[in-house]
Amino acid sequence: MKANSKVCLRKDTRAQVGIGTLIIFIAMVLVAAVAAAVLIQTSGVLQQKAQATGKQSTQEVSSNLMIKSIDGVRAKTGTDMAGNISLLKLNVGLNVGSSPVDVNQVVVSITDGTTTNNLIYANNDKTYDAKMGGFPAANASANLKELLTNSATPGVNGKYFFTAEKIRDEDGSFTQEKPVMNTGDLVTLYISTVAAGDVGDTTVGSVTTGGSMGDSGLVIEPRTTVSLVLTPEAGAATVAEFVTPSSYGIRENVQLYP
Template sequence: MKANKKTGMFADARAQVGIGTLIIFIAMVLIATVAASVLIQTSGILQQQAQSTGKQATQEVSSNLVIKNIEGTRAKNNATDMAGNISLLKIRVGLNVGSSPVDLNQLIVSITDGTNTNDLLYANNDKTHDYGMSNFSSDATAATANLGALLKDTQTTPGDNARYFFTVQKIRDEDLSFNQGNPIMNTGDLAIIYVSTVSDGDLSFATIGEISTAGAQKDSDLDIGPRTSVTIVLTPEYGATTMATFLAPSSYGSRETVQLYP
């Protein structure tokens, strides 16, 4: 048998001791602490950004207006004396199932007749251009009065209301979230968006729908005569845009109200 081999320390073996070693050790601990703190802070910021992005993405895909139908109304003096063009559009809108609430105060309605285009704001929106529509009333029952102001009134800046604004009227609002001053739509709500399309050749007629204009209606710079191709784009603050395109009938005949879309 072999004898057990004894292992011992060399006589010149020494451990690292002293203030220098302690400083290096403390520095390593501090560096590790700072690195961990930076990683924790960065992960927190990334988490917040991810949550914000996810919320915005959800709003983009879940908030969506639906155009139910569009009717056109012709200005008239009587049942046999009517304008040759559509003077007012009634755009009935609702929300898709599961949609987030939509604030019509932030909605932009773009309409073109193939020649001219109007980008319209809600009449109570005084933030985009620092002013709202003249003679607008936020009273809950003021939808008809606001429509009259849309068709007939003007202001120094920006000009004729008909070229720059639209108004709304609620049809169904079970939770009472919708009013003239704060037109919020929730799922199940229905509303009418009024867009003036008075032509410069139809400024002398006495009435447009229920509104007595007495020939004071303002030119919208649009002209929706027979066979006119019209495109309307609704752009909410959040969510997908909604577009409707229609071709006006070849003749309006003796009809005051014309179904245009779908």
């Protein structure tokens, strides 16, 4: 028998040493640190953009005005009533879950099929570099009278502005100067539709005009198709369209929508 043979392995315990190796190691650490910093910064920026986009998308979806009803008021002198609607009263609320809406930034577009008026709130001085002439008055009724009767820069108030009055406002967020609507609030938007032939009438509802109303350029006579678009600062626009009755008869107040 052969004797058991022993196998010996040489151990090499030496490693790479020197300044060159150290430099390579430090460079690898620095590259890894820079890459990590870039990734962290990029992820932070993307997160912020995603949050902002999500917030804006939610606001666009949730901030919705809802027109509950529209009534028309005919001007009159004594018992003699105008043949056209002189004032529209829009009862407006917010959809469930809606974000607050600043009425000061709402644009109301109204057309009778011939003339289109783009209206802003009476206290908005950004679009035309001036508020509605006579605003702010003491209360909503006084501002409504200013809307119907007075003219200033940029022209007849009824062609450029609308006014509003709160019906229900539990938290007190709605004022004439700062009209902010929250969920549950209900307000009336007033839109002048005085026709040229009716400017001499003396009253519109409870407002005494003294026969000096301003021509809105609109003519809402019987069988007129009227389109309204309410566009808030954020959120979907609200559209309402209706056709006026074939005759107003002897009615001073006419329900037009729904």
